[in-house]
Amino acid sequence: MLEKLFEIISPDICVVCKNQGKCLCDNCMPKVLIYKKPACVFCNELNDTGKTCNRCYKKHPIRTAKISFRYEGALKELIWAMKYENKRSHARYFAGLLMSQPGIVCFVPSDGTARRKRGYDQAEILANNYAKLHKLEFKKLLLRQTHSRQVGKNRAERLKNTKGNFVVAQNVKGLDLLLVDDVITTGATISECASVLKAAGAKSVTALAIAKA
Numbered sequence: 739m740l741e742k743l744f745e746i747i748s749p750d751i752c753v754v755c756k757n758q759g760k761c762l763c764d765n766c767m768p769k770v771l772i773y774k775k776p777a778c779v780f781c782n783e784l785n786d787t788g789k790t791c792n793r794c795y796k797k798h799p800i801r802t803a804k805i806s807f808r809y810e811g812a813l814k815e816l817i818w819a820m821k822y823e824n825k826r827s828h829a830r831y832f833a834g835l836l837m838s839q840p841g842i843v844c845f846v847p848s849d850g851t852a853r854r855k856r857g858y859d860q861a862e863i864l865a866n867n868y869a870k871l872h873k874l875e876f877k878k879l880l881l882r883q884t885h886s887r888q889v890g891k892n893r894a895e896r897l898k899n900t901k902g903n904f905v906v907a908q909n910v911k912g913l914d915l916l917l918v919d920d921v922i923t924t925g926a927t928i929s930e931c932a933s934v935l936k937a938a939g940a941k942s943v944t945a946l947a948i949a950k951a
């Protein structure tokens with residue numbers, strides 16, 4: 739409610755041409771966003787579908803990753819603002835640019851400290867809006883673990899403590915899941931999320947992201 743009101747007072751401005759309306763207008767969008775060629779998300783080997791290659795699939799249980807754009811230029815700026823400058827509207831904008839893909843929609847929860855500072859989780863907004871747009875079911879399946887303090891622990895305990903950042907919060911048995919994140923970097927985080935989801939009984943995990951760094 740307040741958020742909507744704020745957006746009426748302060749509407750989005752195109753990051754390129756400064757026209758009012760969207761954070762990137764329909765005119766500028768095709769000029770500044772660079773589509774990403776489909777590839778294995780873990781080793782970047784090109785293919786036609788974004789499928790994870792057989793070698794990487796052995797280590798990372800993500801069947802396919804659908805990534806819209808290359809993480810460059812104006813897109814970086816827009817994503818930065820979405821994460822750190824309270825621009826939730828950017829998450830709604832990008833939800834419309836994620837590739838269409840069936841499945842039950844879930845998301846990679848953002849890091850706790852950063853999220854508390856902002857008061858929202860951009861990946862959640864992105865996933866939730868994507869689900870609404872495509873009339874798909876949205877579920878909050880993953881939770882980030884808060885780790886106990888590292889002080890006074892030996893190395894083995896510290897290592898143990900850094901393992902397992904995510905836990906599955908609901909029953910996922912037999913589900914085909916779409917795991918949404920804003921930007922994928924190395925793929926280690928989505929891989930970890932997919933591993934816990936698969937271990938909890940999920941049938942398949944497909945990753946969906948705006949960009950790959």
Ligand SMILES: [Zn+2]
Nearest residue numbers: 752755763766
């Ligand atoms: Zn523009």
Ligand SMILES: [Zn+2]
Nearest residue numbers: 778781791794
């Ligand atoms: Zn690969």
